[in-house]
Amino acid sequence: MCAMARPRKPLLSRDRIVETAGRLVDEEGLDALSTRRLAAELGVSGPSLYNHFRTKDEILDAVADAVSAKIDLSMFDPDDPRDWRTALHDWALSYRAALADHPHLVPLLARGPGRRPAGLKVADAVFGAMVRAGWPPAQATHIGALMRYFVTGSALGSFARGFVDDESAYDPADYPHLGQAHRLAEHREKVDEGAFTTGLRALLDGLGAQYEKHEKHVHVSGGTEA
Structure with a gap:
């Protein structure tokens, strides 16, 4: 029996989280961003976000820093x-x-x-x-x-x-x-x-x-x- 091949790219990354969170904020405002909404947009479970960010505030900080960059x-x-x-x-x-x-x-x-x-x-x-x-x-x-x-x-x-x-x-x-x-x-x-x-x-x-x-x-x- 053949093992299922792993995806070449990880399903989730800090950059992908920041990009998606930034798009949500740009389109709908700061209040639209929640970890549940973000996880749904990314097609992942909520807890998987915490492998990259501890809190929603950390995600927002990363989004803001991407603008400063x-x-x-x-x-x-x-x-x-x-x-x-x-x-x-x-x-x-x-x-x-x-x-x-x-x-x-x-x-x-x-x-x-x-x-x-x-x-x-x-x-x-x-x-x-x-x-x-x-x-x-x-x-x-x-x-x-x-x-x-x-x-x-x-x-x-x-x-x-x-x-x-x-x-x-x-x-x-x-x-x-x-x-x-x-x-x-x-x-x-x-x-x-x-x-x-x-x-x-x-x-x-x-x-x-x-x-x-x-x-x-x-x-x-x-x-x-x-």
Whole structure:
């Protein structure tokens, strides 16, 4: 009697679990993910998931980290010619694009990297690049936090979608300056992209002014600032 041949690929793997869990969250939101639902989608028994992950939270962490891994960090490489301001600009665009592709995961990513390896690599790359550029370590930490607040905040929701497309909702007697507010949702992408670009430019302009003051201070004092 011949033994049944083993499948060439295992029925289950960490990558397959993460990919399927990510698809569920993308399509239906965080609340749609449960170990029972995930096991059903994978065509396996629930307990088999625990051979790869101890809890649902560990699965979610892995899904979130897979998104962080998509963020471009090449601009923070020591050999990259971009200055710190251009690097932050280009990174912010990549960061926001990664979040825009997975909006349901933004609340989870906004909490910070925790123990997630890819998320920690992002934080490490930003901090290291800012310190190399001459920012004091404390300020480099503040910049990393500021950028996370700004990018994740912009990805958490749409300003334009916060307004309905019903002109009657904005009676000029009550809202004299919202006569065109009903058109915002129609131009959502343009409005939200414009707001992000404007905010990023203003943020970097402000950091640039702080950087110049710091550089002058270091030059005059002949030392460094903690």
